[in-house]
Amino acid sequence: MAEQVYLAIDLGAESGRVMAGLFDGQRIRLEELHRFSNGPVNLADTMRWDLLRLWSQIQVGLQKAAARFGQSIVSVGVDTWGVDFVLLSKTGEMLGQPYHYRDARTRGVMEHAFQRVPRPEIFANTGLQFMEINSLYQLLAMNESNPALVELADKFLMIPDFFHWLLSGSRVVEFTNATTSQMYHPTNQNWSLDMLRKLGLPTHMLPEVVSPGTKLGRLREDVARRSGLSRLEVVAPATHDTGAAIAAVPTERTGSANWAYISSGTWSLMGLELPHAVLTPRALELNVTNEGGIDGTYRLLKNIMGLWLVQECRKSFERNGAPYDYGLLAQVASDARPFRAFVDPDSSAFLAPHDMPEAIRDWCRKTYQEIPDTDGGLIRCALESLALKYRLVLSWLEELSGERVEVIHIVGGGTQNDLLNQFTANATGRPVITGPVEATALGNVLMQARTSGSVGSLSQIRNIVRASSSMQRYEPEHTAQWDEAYKRFTELLSRRIP
Incomplete structure (x- = not known):
């Protein structure tokens, strides 16, 4: 054609x-x-x-x-x-x-x-x-x-x-x-x-x-x-950017709940694609969300603050005379000592702080943890905390769906953060497949193609994305250390933070 x-x-x-x-x-x-x-x-x-x-x-x-x-x-x-x-x-x-x-x-x-x-x-x-x-x-x-x-x-x-x-x-x-x-x-x-x-x-x-x-x-x-x-x-495609992005997840498992997605960017939206909304008392207790998807599906997911913490740290560093591109930020974070301190990415303290590095340090101070004292330490704290939050949310999704997730697909701009992708595999103990970066735009245009009659089903949309995109796979590493870190993280979140 x-x-x-x-x-x-x-x-x-x-x-x-x-x-x-x-x-x-x-x-x-x-x-x-x-x-x-x-x-x-x-x-x-x-x-x-x-x-x-x-x-x-x-x-x-x-x-x-x-x-x-x-x-x-x-x-x-x-x-x-x-x-x-x-x-x-x-x-x-x-x-x-x-x-x-x-x-x-x-x-x-x-x-x-x-x-x-x-x-x-x-x-x-x-x-x-x-x-x-x-x-x-x-x-x-x-x-x-x-x-x-x-x-x-x-x-x-x-x-x-x-x-x-x-x-x-x-x-x-x-x-x-x-x-x-x-x-x-x-x-x-x-x-x-x-x-x-x-x-x-x-x-x-x-x-x-x-x-x-x-x-x-x-x-x-x-x-x-x-x-x-x-x-x-x-x-009208799926007009919510996450809805469009999830339509372009290159999974071969459409119709199954044994894969999870993370639409990774300023926000991280982590969830499952299900045929109906989950409205149980436990879903209310866990404060999960049910957002609409393609063909009447629902995205059982959790909104997580995402790379907002890193973006705002970068802006602060630049204001203080230390400009970084994202590649250099990842390098200094990789070089920093691991597992020093964690934060809850979804704390209201990080929604719109005047200065993100100071908000992270203040949160660590109030929870009696080591206070990150370098730019790399701050970014590593944010990325490790985000990966550990993914593991917690994954446990909730599996509980609510009754199915074990076998693989996690990450799409969106956050796929370019190799360090976070590897941390996610390590923290969750599941293989992570990343790509495409431009999932939202792909989901948008392929839904239009479907409306024009050039594409058939949601499965066909995903087949086209697979055939058209480069993807990368990350296998879990150092899982024992991450298991120990997860214990510390969940204990930390169980406290009442001042």
């Missing part, structure tokens, strides 16, 4: 890209057309997203796509992070500057919510991990501080759905991102309207939820004219 081109607009917390997926019927290859920075904007003591600047950069990418591929382009789709949202008025005005999930306004809101609707009831209605960044608590905070603005809202759109509206005029929310909101019912397959009303939230603004792979309409005429594109199809 002639090579077909699908455009992925892939927005992450640090950067965005417009990518082209070139599919010849057997293999897919990616070509980056345009990359641009992303990140929070500080505005009057709040943290916001500059979505208008992102839209401007997306249009630059579309222009480059048109110049490069012209009529070969079949469709375009957007994926982004979860939880954040935009409110639109009836006339299509954006109400306010959209908040960043790390904004401090949600502190304490969960406890207020539990006074109206008990925690077990919220979990039964959503199946989601309790995190103050979830859309539910963001919307509650907004409704308390600015109820008039919320009342004006005609449509609630999550970030990728907002960009799909800009592209095509669609006013719907795609399933995989809806399930990150803690507002969607995992068994009724609709918004949890009764729960939201009990919490005093308006529900008139919640739109239709559509499945990944839905055709949303044609590219707006003005967007097509400015970019030089034809009025091509706009398709």
